[in-house]
Amino acid sequence: MQDNRIRKLVIVGGGTAGWMAAAALRRHFQGGPLEITLVESSEIGTIGVGEATIPTIRAFYNQLGLTDIEVMRATGATCKLGIRFNGWVREGQSFIHPFGHFGQDLRGVPFHHYWRKLGEAGEPTNIADYSLGASLAEAGKFMAPSRNPASTLSIFDWALHFDASLFAQLMRRVAEENGVRRIDAKITKVNLRPEDGFVASLDLHTGQTIEGDLFIDCSGFRGLLIEEALRTGYEHWNDVLFCDRAYAVQSEGVGDPMPYTDVTAHTAGWRWRIPLQHRYGNGYVYSSRHISDEDALAELKAAIPDPLLHEPRLIRFNPGRRKQVWNKNVIALGLASGFLEPLESTSIALIETGIEKIKALFPDKDFAPEIVDEFNDWSRREMERVRDFIILHYWANKRGDTAFWRDCDKVVLPEALRRKIDLFTQRGHFVRYRWEMFAPPSWMAIYAGFELLPETVDPSLDGIDPKTLSAPLAEMRKAIRDVVANAPPHEAFLDQYCRPAPIAAE
Numbered sequence: 001m002q003d004n005r006i007r008k009l010v011i012v013g014g015g016t017a018g019w020m021a022a023a024a025l026r027r028h029f030q031g032g033p034l035e036i037t038l039v040e041s042s043e044i045g046t047i048g049v050g051e052a053t054i055p056t057i058r059a060f061y062n063q064l065g066l067t068d069i070e071v072m073r074a075t076g077a078t079c080k081l082g083i084r085f086n087g088w089v090r091e092g093q094s095f096i097h098p099f100g101h102f103g104q105d106l107r108g109v110p111f112h113h114y115w116r117k118l119g120e121a122g123e124p125t126n127i128a129d130y131s132l133g134a135s136l137a138e139a140g141k142f143m144a145p146s147r148n149p150a151s152t153l154s155i156f157d158w159a160l161h162f163d164a165s166l167f168a169q170l171m172r173r174v175a176e177e178n179g180v181r182r183i184d185a186k187i188t189k190v191n192l193r194p195e196d197g198f199v200a201s202l203d204l205h206t207g208q209t210i211e212g213d214l215f216i217d218c219s220g221f222r223g224l225l226i227e228e229a230l231r232t233g234y235e236h237w238n239d240v241l242f243c244d245r246a247y248a249v250q251s252e253g254v255g256d257p258m259p260y261t262d263v264t265a266h267t268a269g270w271r272w273r274i275p276l277q278h279r280y281g282n283g284y285v286y287s288s289r290h291i292s293d294e295d296a297l298a299e300l301k302a303a304i305p306d307p308l309l310h311e312p313r314l315i316r317f318n319p320g321r322r323k324q325v326w327n328k329n330v331i332a333l334g335l336a337s338g339f340l341e342p343l344e345s346t347s348i349a350l351i352e353t354g355i356e357k358i359k360a361l362f363p364d365k366d367f368a369p370e371i372v373d374e375f376n377d378w379s380r381r382e383m384e385r386v387r388d389f390i391i392l393h394y395w396a397n398k399r400g401d402t403a404f405w406r407d408c409d410k411v412v413l414p415e416a417l418r419r420k421i422d423l424f425t426q427r428g429h430f431v432r433y434r435w436e437m438f439a440p441p442s443w444m445a446i447y448a449g450f451e452l453l454p455e456t457v458d459p460s461l462d463g464i465d466p467k468t469l470s471a472p473l474a475e476m477r478k479a480i481r482d483v484v485a486n487a488p489p490h491e492a493f494l495d496q497y498c499r500p501a502p503i504a505a506e
Contacts, residue, residue, distance in 0.1 A: 004364040007033055010202065010212035012187065012225055014040035016164050017334025017351045018218035019171035023064055024355045026178045038175070039202065039210060041186045051164055051274045051281040052080060052261045052345040054437075055099050055157040060352050064174050068160075072498040074170045075162035076277040078257045079490060081137040083344065085449060087265040089398050095449035096260060097344075098133035100156030101441050103476055112444055113428055113458040114469055120457070121466030127448045129477045132156045132484070134445075137260040141487040153479055159345070161261065161274045161281075183210065190229040198328045198367075199225060213365055214329050216358070217336045226322055226332040233323040234338075240391050240411050241319040242287035242404065243269050243341050247300050249312035253280035254305060259490040263343065264303070265397070267291055268404040270343065271303055277494060279309060285341050290404040317341075319387075325379040326372050331358060338383060343393060346386050349437060353382060382435040388417035389438050389446075396450035421452070428454035 009025065011018050022038050029036075061071050071077060082098035089095070103111030115127060128134040133156030136142060142158070149155050176182060185204040193200045201211040217225040226232050238244060257275030264271045269286030284300040291299075297312060321338030325331065332338075333354045340346060357378055361371050394408035413421070416433075423429045424447060430440040447453065 004366060005033065006213045006362070006364060007035060008212045009034055009036045009214050009216070010210055011036065011038040011216045011218055012040075012202070013218035013220060013334075013336070014038060014168065014172065014182075015218065015220070015334070016168045016171070016348060017336075018216075019168045019175055020060070020348075020351055021216055021218065021333055021355055021358075022175035022180045023171045023178070024060070025358065026175055026180050027064055028359050030178065035181070036175075036179070037181045037183060037210060037212070039183045039185060039187065039204070042184050043186070051276065052083075052161050052272070052342065053159040054345050054349050055159045056349050056352055057159055066170075066174070069497050071162070071167070071170065072160065072494075075160070075166040076279075077160040077162035077498065078275050078277060078494060079142045079259045080159040080161050080261060080345075081133045081142065081156070081259045082445075083261045083263055084137070084258075085263055085265075085393075087399075088263075088270075088393065089450055091399075091401075095445070096128055096131075096134040096137050097442060097445040097449065098128070098131045098137060098156065099158060100131055100133035101152050102127050102444055103130035103473070104152050107460070109458050109460055110428070110430075110440075112448075112454075113461060114473065116428070116454055117457045117461055117464070117466055118469045118473055121469075123466075123470055125473065125477070127444070129480065130473075132480050133158070135480050135484045136487060137258075139484050139487070140256065140258055140490055141484060142259045142490040142493045143487045153476060154483075158259075161257075161276055163276055163278075164348075183208070187224060190225060192229065196328070197230070199229060199330055212329075214331070214363065217330055217332045218334050220335040221317065221339070223322070223332060223336045225330045226325075226327060226336055230327045230330060232327045232332075234318065234320055235323055236318055236320040237387060238319055240414065241341065241387065241394075242289060242407065243285045244317060244319065245288050245293070245296070246283050246285045246315045246317070246341070247297055247312040248281070248283040248315060249300070249304070250309045251280045251282055251304050251306045252309065256489065256491040257494070261345065265399065265405075266299055266303070267402050268296065271300060272342070273304075277498065280306065283312075285343070287404055290402070290407070321380070321383045324376050325354070326375045329367055331375070333358075337379070340383070340386055340390060343390050344386070344438070346390075346437060350383070350386070353435075353437070354379070378435050381433070382437065384414070384416070385433060385436045386438075388414055388420070389443075391417060392421070392446055393450075396446070396452055398451070424454060425452060426455055428457065 082096050084096045086094045105111050185206045187202050189203040191201045199215050201209050262273040268291035271284045274281040282304050286296045317339045325337045334351050361375050399405040420431045
């Protein structure tokens with residue numbers, strides 16, 4: 001019987017995506033015959049501004065044998081309990097999207113129905129008061145979640161803010177220690193097989209030629225293999241997501257780092273502020289149709305409260321995705337596969353899920369069309385669902401003070417998002433699909449934050465006197481307040497576990 005297994009895997013491009021793929025796939029196929037080679041040029045820079053993550057990153061590096069503390073020390077990381085949105089509903093108003101549950105479900109009925117019924121009876125409360133994660137974040141405190149939570153009130157999760165360049169270095173170290181071969185060279189030519197158009201090999205400026213069976217394109221926006229060589233095509237989403245540029249800059253940082261990402265609405269987009277142990281990350285994501293680069297730069301600089309470490313860097317992007325993430329024997333990962341603005345910190349998470357799909361559907365040399373089609377279907381659906389979640393933030397705004405926000409309010413929603421919103425506002429029901437990154441609590445946080453609430457509560461609560469809900473919901477809020485009062489400050493957690501300062505960047 002012929003051995004048809006993939007023997008040579010070539011990853012094009014390093015950075016966060018390339019080295020995450022190299023480390024994870026080497027670990028997954030350890031002991032097998034698969035050879036993994038990563039080609040990158042030290043003369044070519046990377047975007048490297050991805051500093052915020054979601055909790056899945058912790059499971060990713062745990063599978064590589066790394067602990068939270070090891071990663072935090074190596075990358076200058078701080079803890080992230082969620083995202084605080086400032087001024088998205090109206091000026092001066094904020095809310096937090098936490099990583100965790102709200103309240104306790106009772107009798108099989110989701111908590112938000114009880115919360116809504118009490119509010120309609122004249123006792124409105126902030127839904128964040130029923131979330132331990134949101135309450136800790138608001139107080140600037142942090143503690144590790146309980147491994148055996150006493151109730152759903154104790155359930156929350158957390159992620160990291162880290163230096164993406166240092167994280168890529170850490171992934172490189174793990175990958176190389178486990179046998180990944182790195183070649184520092186520029187690719188001068190991509191050679192295609194004449195009989196079927198598959199990638200056969202790569203010519204390097206050193207004179208080498210690198211052959212491969214399967215190629216993973218981590219070459220960034222350029223898409224060296226997936227686009228320049230294979231002409232796969234790109235599906236643009238700038239009709240529903242207007243932002244197409246960003247300025248990014250690092251600053252010294254003042255005060256204790258907060259355990260959340262700050263995203264603040266601005267004239268034609270939004271500004272991020274992310275605390276690390278040794279600096280802050282800042283940026284302005286904006287629509288070039290609604291503000292000039294010069295005015296955007298001035299707006300960003302005026303909003304940063306501490307000294308800049310360098311001049312802001314302009315990044316141009318097109319929201320959307322490759323029409324096929326897997327084309328012939330090339331799989332695109334990271335920016336090469338498409339781009340969605342980092343409003344909900346999904347860039348690195350999409351790298352993680354892309355790697356999981358590669359593991360699940362790893363091919364042989366036949367590259368069965370059924371496998372390729374399934375991979376592309378999964379990828380398309382997941383990317384569209386993240387897109388829809390981001391669109392919701394813009395469409396639900398109540399600002400109306402600039403042309404950008406007025407135009408966002410007029411966007412024609414994708415049908416799947418429209419259906420989700422309708423089912424929630426009419427009945428309080430969450431629609432959940434496979435390959436969906438954000439669970440109902442995340443949708444609840446955004447719905448409630450933007451004041452999109454159900455018109456009716458679950459009819460099973462019709463027989464409940466709203467007055468009887470006041471005491472138990474007050475007990476929930478008190479239980480959370482008591483935990484937060486006794487939790488240590490975020491800075492104290494960092495001092496105890498994550499100092500000294502991280503390793504120096506190369």
